[in-house]
Amino acid sequence: MTTNANNHDTHLAGPVLVLGTGLLGASIGLGLRARGIEVLLSDPSPSAQAVAQDIGAGRILPPGGDAAPQLVVVASPPDVTARVVSTALRQYPDAVVVDIASVKVSVMAELRRDASLTDADLARYVGTHPMAGREKSGPVAARGELFTSMPWVLCPSELSAPAAVKTARELAIDLGALVSRMSAEEHDESVALISHLPQVMSSLLASRLQDTPAHALSLSGQGLRDVTRIAASDPSLWVQILGANAPRLVKHLYGVREDLNRLINTLEHPEADGARLDLAQLMSEGNAGQARIPGKHGGPPQSFAWLTVLVDDRPGQIARLLTEIGEEGINLEDLRLDHSAGQDVGMVEISVVPGKRQQLVDYLSTHGWKVLQ
């Protein structure tokens, strides 16, 4: 840990050059700037880099401008990532270069084929992947705290120098992430199930809604919203991710196809012997898988207690509610907002650790809030 020029204790000294200032690049810039680290920004889209600078993610590096970065972070779309990494390794011979693309095997394979790079160049490169993002793209959606307590995978190759791996780790730690390490193959195998299958399932489900009549859609509750949030993701990004990891994803889709066939057969004859047992088994297999998803901060799965507070649909009500909860010293684990169509009240669903639920219900009730239990 060093105290940087702006008096913050950080692992990285900086400057950090971010190439690609969309959602991820600008979020990294914002997070590093909040810790006092100097950040330089560059993006072929003049508006993307201008917005990133305007929101405080760093300072635009003028074309041909001089820079001596400690670290270059490549945050461009996956299909140009290897090319951008290659140019950066040659342009900044003293810098460590990392990329954050969602797929790792294809990027490394392209770099190995690149005749302009030596093994010494590749010693300064580490492939990485923060498992944090949003269904939106571009710097306007950036958040400096995006990586806090989220996994960040390092996938060094056998050529990566220990000093380069250390710098990559420091980037993730300075942004508050939880660092793990695996090979590019293990990574792509893992994200096929953990990230790419959920995206495809969400998109497939949401595509069913295209022609749904408005009266049916007006019944949409939290269940539908939970499973379709990521269906709003950027198609051009996902075309690249899914294309680059297709064989690993297809294996899981075969499994889903088998399960769907089984479910369809069962539901076509719902009164048949064993049909209900089959349905119960399917639901409990889902329960078992869901229960294995780790909780916040990488800890064991934890279930939180929920309560719902009714708030008047007036400006400032939710801010007042959150301030009062903070004053009682209770930590919110999650928050959801909902509106009933045509009503002038909002419903704020709050989750807390189970031991704090009753204290919060009592506190809010005595402070005039309407709590639904």
Ligand SMILES: NC(=O)c1ccc[n+]([C@@H]2O[C@H](COP(=O)([O-])OP(=O)(O)OC[C@H]3O[C@@H](n4cnc5c(N)ncnc54)[C@H](O)[C@@H]3O)[C@@H](O)[C@H]2O)c1
């Ligand atoms: N979106 C997510 O949730 C998420 C999460 C983790 C990792 N990633 C990875 O992060 C990277 C960026 O994704 P994003 O969501 O920020 O996308 P984005 O579309 O918001 O931003 C990408 C930016 O890269 C710029 N760009 C295009 N070509 C470039 C080039 N040759 N050199 C430099 N910049 C270039 C674009 O102009 C754009 O501003 C991708 O590789 C993606 O796989 C995304």
Ligand SMILES: O=C(O)C(=O)C[C@]1(C(=O)O)C=C[C@@H](O)C=C1
């Ligand atoms: O939560 C989201 O919106 C995401 O985009 C997250 C998510 C993921 O699957 O976890 C999506 C793709 C990225 O490569 C990394 C993170």
